[in-house]
Amino acid sequence: MRAVIVRRFGGPQVLEVAELPEPRPGRGQVRIRVAAAAVNRIDLSTRSGALTEAGLLAPAPAVALGWDVAGVIDEVGPGVRRGADGDAVIGLRDVLSAGGAQAEWVVLDAAATAPAPSSVSAAQASALPLAGLTADRALSLTGLVAGQNLLVTGAAGGVGGLLLELAALRGIRTVAVAGEADEKTVRGLGADEFVARTDRLGAAVREVAPGGVDAVVDAGVAGIAAHEALRGGGTFVALVAPFAPPPLRATRVLVQEVFADGARLTELAALVDAGRLTPRVAGTLPLEEVAGAHERMSAGGLRGRLVLVP
Template sequence: MKAVTVPRFGGPEVLRVAAVPDPVPGPGEVRVRVYAAGVQPVDLAIREGDAPAGIELNPGLTPGNEFAGVVDRVGADVEGWAVGDEVLGFRLLGCAAELVVADAARLVRKPSGMPWEHAGSLSASGQTAHIALDALKVGEGDTVLVHGAAGGVGTVAVQLARTRGATVIGTASERNHDYLRELGAIPVTYGEGLVERVRAAAPQGVDAAFDAAGRGALEASVELVADRARIGTVVDYPGALRLGALGIRGERTAARLAELVGLWESGALRLEIADTFPLERVAEAHRLVGAGHVRGKVVLTP
């Protein structure tokens, strides 16, 4: 099969598409022919050799941590899945490829009407947003500030907070303000003067803040939210430690992913695709994500 590889750590230029052996599913695993695989900021960090906590990275790895496709082989002791099933799922590495082997317990059935690009890009951003709102205890009547609200994680976080009965203030560049209004958020422009703009948009005060952007978002949040246990980030862990906020991490699960799929089916969750690329243009995909300001997700289509 063809797969994206990282022969050495560095910028997008190090990425290569190579022929590698087809993976074989073991007990409890299935093999999926990949139709779409989202590109996450963490994929860029891994490409540069920056390992997530507790993970050892070696040159030659294949990045990618979410996928959607069709089951083409089933390992021993697998129940509930058969060749031909359309699924979406997740694993830590290896998804930017034509084939991926995954734990059968980490798969969710793809709705027939869900576009492949949506299915392949939901798990990472969607579950990150879900974990964050749980950690911040976002609920009915809260006013929540979402930094980076137009990005992949932010797009989902805004909508999940709205489904929980919260008022959402979202930071974004002005070109994305109408988009945020469509999602149900009150948009504010990031940058100098952010704190004052948020206070004007939320005179009732802000109960919780979620940073999916970095760039000083935590510093602004501590001026706006009284309880630092309700300020969290998934991008600025050193800042969280320094300021007494939450560095949010959590385990992805099929149950959480299935809940997100259900919200999509009900029309309560809209997904946005900024662009799609074949494997051979993976470096362009990484550059686009690395430039920031992407609305929604960037997706590889093997």
């Protein structure tokens, strides 16, 4: 089968679409024929070697890429109680040493999959697992309840947009930070207040949220600048550990770590079908154009995921 791998770290030119043996499911696993696989920033960190340098990925002769998948189960391993041949599913690969989702087939634990939402394309469905589970867990870590205020940086991105929608479902008021041109988009996703990106982020947010917000989810990696908008004793959730600020003013600083929660992913997929969540796709490309996808993502400015279609 064809699969995206790297044999050495570097720029997009090191990406390779290689011929690998077709995988087979083991106990508790399913094999998925891939219809679409989203590209995420962690793929760029894998390719560049940043994850290995940080001690998060063991060195190996070849490393497979791809976390998100939408496709159809075509083989079931022993002991599987959820999922059957022919089921349309989405899933998340959260073990970096396992086979990647940017391939013609991928094997996942059955518990890491969920029925695919039927109201959107496979490309849109593939943009849900990593971003959706990240946004959902980050919001839960804030501990906010209806009526409290949440600052979302990077609000026009894939994770940020889902955060706005999930917060709105819980009655949490949101202050969205994004580029000036994104105000209409983020308000359409449920933002109550909008602040354009600025070097004086803390002061700008406090103008619309006097006293500071109750919590921050830093999807845009603003770091200490976003922390300045947080009230004393509030909660800051970082998505990238090295950019987590210190817990100044008796705040809590937490780092969200996503995992393949198929049960919660099933609930998120149902919200997509109910029209309450919107996984967004910036474009689709064939597997062989993965390097171009990395170049476009590195350039920034995307408002949704790029998706590879084997």
